[in-house]
Amino acid sequence: MSLGLYYKYALNDPSFVKIFGMPHGILFMLYIVLAVTLKNQMKWSYKNLGIVLAASIIPFGTFYIDKKYLR
Numbered sequence: 001m002s003l004g005l006y007y008k009y010a011l012n013d014p015s016f017v018k019i020f021g022m023p024h025g026i027l028f029m030l031y032i033v034l035a036v037t038l039k040n041q042m043k044w045s046y047k048n049l050g051i052v053l054a055a056s057i058i059p060f061g062t063f064y065i066d067k068k069y070l071r
Helices: 003-010 015-042 046-055 061-068
Strands: none
Touching: 003 015, 015 046, 046 061
């Protein structure tokens, strides 16, 4: 469970989600745009792009992508 959901439901305090929700969403969208841009520059296949995009929804998946595809 994420920290924001813990504060929102267990402690009945939605302020954490309100403060960090929008920046988190913006960073997520920037990750998607960056991945598509890198696909073209690094000549990735659509399979590799799919793996990179799937890693964005798995907790700490981006660390795997950094190690395997970007180094």
